[in-house]
């Protein structure tokens with residue numbers, strides 16, 4: 341029998357099942373209502389379609405098992421985190437060993453060898469000299485914005501339409517994805533030093549700009565790939581104006597596009613950003629992130645004078661660092677397969693008349709009624725979410741280890757859903 345992790349869906353209840361619904365009731369009583377989308381209570385009253393979330397019990401490889409015992413296939417890798425597969429045994433073993441040995445060191449005060457090994461490995465794979473570690477993607481973005489400010493002495497930041505850089509205040513100030521929804525309630529408290537240009541379009545005057553922040557491929561913004569040559573031109577223009585270029589590779593990094601980082605794509609013809617943010621897939625499920633940078637830019641911070649100007653309680657947490665090191669080992673094996681596997685998935689989808697955008701295993705299927713399509717897929721045991729300003733794509737970022745048979749099953753399920761919905 342195919343091992344869990346590489347199985348096609350096996351559903352034992354309709355979704356969400358009764359155990360999921362019971363947990364969602366308990367969640368509803370105790371979690372801020374703005375966090376988890378829930379509709380079942382209303383549906384139970386009205387008898388309408390129930391599209392509450394399922395509640396995850398465990399996840400292995402490309403499979404998720406919910407609290408009702410349904411086995412699903414995760415085409416999101418849990419927001420792009422489980423690139424090496426959920427509960428990757430080598431990553432879990434590294435985390436467990438570290439947990440038993442030294443679960444916490446002391447941020448900027450007392451480091452530990454695992455953090456130092458990770459910093460060395462990150463430098464080797466990225467070509468960037470230095471790093472600031474963090475816990476979330478937003479942390480990495482904040483560290484990059486601060487570094488650019490320190491390095492250039494300029495307040496101005498250029499960001500792009502459709503961008504998603506996280507929701508903490510600094511990151512939100514440069515996020516433009518669904519501007520009204522995410523920014524409007526806090527607009528009065530956000531930095532007014534930020535200007536936005538069209539992603540892939542003409543650039544404004546950069547003379548007052550200290551940082552240009554860009555996703556090489558926009559993820560949540562709808563898997564948008566900029567026109568050929570645009571990123572290279574952006575780097576040239578920013579550098580000519582004395583601005584620092586930040587690549588936000590929180591989605592594209594750690595193997596998703598078939599390179600360690602998208603900045604290694606030949607399309608950049610050797611150009612490099614000054615700072616790179618990574619997170620998500622970095623440790624296979626442990627919250628850790630990094631802002632990587634060149635010595636020229638990072639060293640502008642100067643030496644710590646005893647109390648670090650930028651730090652966190654959990655900076656460089658040893659468990660996260662150990663898991664990230666194991667994750668890098670795993671990715672070394674998976675990386676060479678990404679382009680081929682992504683191309684095969686893309687070809688299967690395009691063969692059915694669909695338009696697919698993206699690179700490697702970061703793909704967006706352009707489709708009408710993406711929300712209904714996502715629900716239809718879910719009912720067949722495939723987890724895939726809409727993305728884009730107008731939810732114009734279904735984003736596909738499965739674990740890189742996903743079995744080709746699971747991808748075939750997904751394509752067949754999508755074909756069924758399209759027939760059912762006539763899209």
Ligand SMILES: Cc1ncc(COP(=O)(O)O)c(C=O)c1O
Nearest residue numbers: 476477478504505506559590591
């Ligand atoms: C490109 C990009 N940057 C930043 C973030 C924010 O990361 P986090 O949610 O870990 O703060 C995300 C999250 O989706 C992202 O896709």
